[in-house]
Amino acid sequence: MQHFDLIIVGGGLAGASLALALRDTRLRIALVENRPPIAPDGWDARIYAVSPANVAFLAALGAWKHLPAERLAPIRHMQVFGDAGGQLSFSAYETGVPELGWIVESSLMACEFWETAKRQANLTLFCPAAPAGIEFRHDAAVLRLADGTTLSARLLVGADGRDSWTRQAAGLASVNTPYGEKGLVANFATARAHRDTAYQWFRDDGVLAYLPLPGNRISIVWSTPDEHADELCELAPEALCERVAAAGGSVLGGLELLTPAAAFPLRLMRVPQTVAPRLALVGDAAHGIHPLSGHGINLGFQDARELASLLAATPPWQDLGDLRLLQRYQRARREETLLMQGATDGLRRLFKNGPGLRPLRNFGLNLTDRLPFIKNSLARYALGAF
Numbered sequence: 001m002q003h004f005d006l007i008i009v010g011g012g013l014a015g016a017s018l019a020l021a022l023r024d025t026r027l028r029i030a031l032v033e034n035r036p037p038i039a040p041d042g043w044d045a046r047i048y049a050v051s052p053a054n055v056a057f058l059a060a061l062g063a064w065k066h067l068p069a070e071r072l073a074p075i076r077h078m079q080v081f082g083d084a085g086g087q088l089s090f091s092a093y094e095t096g097v098p099e100l101g102w103i104v105e106s107s108l109m110a111c112e113f114w115e116t117a118k119r120q121a122n123l124t125l126f127c128p129a130a131p132a133g134i135e136f137r138h139d140a141a142v143l144r145l146a147d148g149t150t151l152s153a154r155l156l157v158g159a160d161g162r163d164s165w166t167r168q169a170a171g172l173a174s175v176n177t178p179y180g181e182k183g184l185v186a187n188f189a190t191a192r193a194h195r196d197t198a199y200q201w202f203r204d205d206g207v208l209a210y211l212p213l214p215g216n217r218i219s220i221v222w223s224t225p226d227e228h229a230d231e232l233c234e235l236a237p238e239a240l241c242e243r244v245a246a247a248g249g250s251v252l253g254g255l256e257l258l259t260p261a262a263a264f265p266l267r268l269m270r271v272p273q274t275v276a277p278r279l280a281l282v283g284d285a286a287h288g289i290h291p292l293s294g295h296g297i298n299l300g301f302q303d304a305r306e307l308a309s310l311l312a313a314t315p316p317w318q319d320l321g322d323l324r325l326l327q328r329y330q331r332a333r334r335e336e337t338l339l340m341q342g343a344t345d346g347l348r349r350l351f352k353n354g355p356g357l358r359p360l361r362n363f364g365l366n367l368t369d370r371l372p373f374i375k376n377s378l379a380r381y382a383l384g385a386f
């Protein structure tokens with residue numbers, strides 16, 4: 001049996017960032033991952049909007065400076081359109097920040113994290129490896145891998161995604177609410193420059209977002225009912241370009257498909273307890289939100305930052321797996337997680353249900369747009385909190 005202070009199951013963005021955040025500590029860390037990240041040919045259709053707070057977190061990890069600048073796109077403006085004339089705009093300049101956020105390819109971050117992790121002195125990588133059994137003892141968590149290797153640690157962290165094996169094996173409940181929607185993603189070249197602007201439309205057929213990529217390129221996320229998403233995926237490239245351009249009011253002119261369209265099911269997931277004796281959950285293993293806010297990965301990074309800060313400050317004599325210690329992490333993350341889940345779910349329901357509410361919700365967008373103090377306060381809260 002190999003002994004560690006901490007075992008992290010899942011080497012995705014949340015799990016890897018947690019490991020990197022503990023690089024200068026005394027802790028001996030094991031990271032278990034099924035397969036290393038692979039950079040796709042061309043542009044990755046899976047992208048994230050990383051908030052300034054999390055850019056600072058990635059910079060502190062030493063990862064941000066190694067991401068190629070030519071693959072990063074700043075968001076300096078955002079325009080949101082309701083389904084009956086409502087409109088709300090945000091500006092980095094008016095908010096007093098250089099950028100509202102950055103658009104980064106998922107694989108770009110994952111590969112950089114992985115390369116950095118391979119050089120980390122206090123980290124042992126188990127890859128390819130899959131967990132096969134878990135036992136929580138009074139003094140340790142024992143993890144058995146599929147190849148027969150056995151690991152033990154004071155604390156086990158589940159960072160293995162929404163369908164977390166770790167969460168299920170530990171018996172922690174999750175409450176899933178399917179939306180009956182899929183998120184369709186694809187990348188396009190645009191006829192007109194986006195000028196570092198992100199666009200979002202609340203439509204009768206879902207929520208469509210244009211997110212800027214470097215150059216005259218965008219990535220889209222169209223959260224739409226299952227049948228419509230399947231229909232869009234089956235369209236020929238030219239037809240899909242026409243549909244996506246028309247749905248966005250041709251704001252960027254004609255589109256040219258750069259990556260095939262793909263769709264994934266959407267659901268709200270709440271995990272009432274994200275910690276237990278010798279166990280903590282981070283990232284998508286701990287929560288799931290609607291993608292309309294773009295804050296999913298930001299919550300995961302803040303989970304990693306908070307837990308790393310707590311563990312790094314723990315004196316050598318204190319047990320890392322003590323439930324009272326881990327409950328401090330749970331309390332620190334619960335408020336913001338519930339706030340984002342409630343806000344995104346409520347906003348989706350507001351625009352999805354009740355045609356009679358259409359005038360009211362669009363009036364609300366227009367009114368907020370005319371109140372700079374409220375608008376900028378909302379922007380600053382999002383930038384600072386996530």
